[in-house]
Amino acid sequence: MDLKVSQIDQVAPRIRQIELVAADGGALPAFTAGAHIDLTLGNEETRSYSLLNDPAETHRYVLGVLRETESLGGSAYVHDVLKAGDVLKSSSPINQFPLYEAGDYNILIAGGIGVTPLVSMAHRLKALGKEYTLHYCARSREDAAVLDELEKIHGPRIKAHFDGGDPSRGADLKAILEKRPPAGHVYVCGPLGFIKAVNAAGAHWPRGTIHYELFKGSPADLTPDNNDEPFDVVLKKSGKTYTIPVGKSILAVLKAEGYKIKTLCTAGTCGTCRVTYLSGIVDHRDDVLDDDEKGEVLQVCVSRAMPGETLVLDL
Numbered sequence: 001m002d003l004k005v006s007q008i009d010q011v012a013p014r015i016r017q018i019e020l021v022a023a024d025g026g027a028l029p030a031f032t033a034g035a036h037i038d039l040t041l042g043n044e045e046t047r048s049y050s051l052l053n054d055p056a057e058t059h060r061y062v063l064g065v066l067r068e069t070e071s072l073g074g075s076a077y078v079h080d081v082l083k084a085g086d087v088l089k090s091s092s093p094i095n096q097f098p099l100y101e102a103g104d105y106n107i108l109i110a111g112g113i114g115v116t117p118l119v120s121m122a123h124r125l126k127a128l129g130k131e132y133t134l135h136y137c138a139r140s141r142e143d144a145a146v147l148d149e150l151e152k153i154h155g156p157r158i159k160a161h162f163d164g165g166d167p168s169r170g171a172d173l174k175a176i177l178e179k180r181p182p183a184g185h186v187y188v189c190g191p192l193g194f195i196k197a198v199n200a201a202g203a204h205w206p207r208g209t210i211h212y213e214l215f216k217g218s219p220a221d222l223t224p225d226n227n228d229e230p231f232d233v234v235l236k237k238s239g240k241t242y243t244i245p246v247g248k249s250i251l252a253v254l255k256a257e258g259y260k261i262k263t264l265c266t267a268g269t270c271g272t273c274r275v276t277y278l279s280g281i282v283d284h285r286d287d288v289l290d291d292d293e294k295g296e297v298l299q300v301c302v303s304r305a306m307p308g309e310t311l312v313l314d315l
């Protein structure tokens, strides 16, 4: 569908809030709390963005977009080029991070821009009359883009935690998750390390009660493993060879060289960036390919070559 940018607000130094309406002025498809849309930007990049407004609204979708420090094109486009009046292609809302509405007690934990799907969840939980608390973890109040509005709507149910850039001064996740109320659910969204920390702090919660989603559009820079090494990829069609350094993905290197590869999550979880390979042993680091597929394709946003291997890609 076509969506028109009706408003853009700079809500934090690195966060823009984008309001979209139907280009034909009609009602939009309804969405449920936690949903996202896949938006094709004017530079032909497709990115997933969580919807942060009240799911009861059908006249608009609202997104929050962080300017990534090493953007692969998505967030830089939204911050530097996108303007009110632009029309973008979008998918209908998709929900891979649903709210279990039967849950009586809900703890929402946001790391930075990961707050966006949790804002729509808080709206819904308020409408349902459920118990909920939203813990909003950010570097500072200035960086917590939607905090003022959340506090206005939800009052003391919002708990802000500011770490000043030092994670050791962040929220006490163990204390937050210490009690396990019956029919309790936890929802967490943020960077991978943050999600892992919440899962570790809630290890005593029953299986299936901690729900999480990685925030979208994170850069394709990788946290290196201790034994990572640089390796070469050879592109079969051009015969060109590129060296992939430690800490960079194949995707980041090829994009910088001008290759167009479709991406969404850039975290190995959506399957979009798969590329066929012809030789070499791959260190698969994705969460989507099954064993058969791993013999033929790799996800270039996360996967690497095994030490000493060169990968020949069908590109």
Ligand code: FES
Pocket (backbone or CB within 6 Å): 262, 263, 264, 265, 266, 267, 268, 269, 270, 271, 272, 273, 274, 286, 299, 300, 301, 302
């Ligand atoms: S972009 Fe989603 S798996 Fe690579």
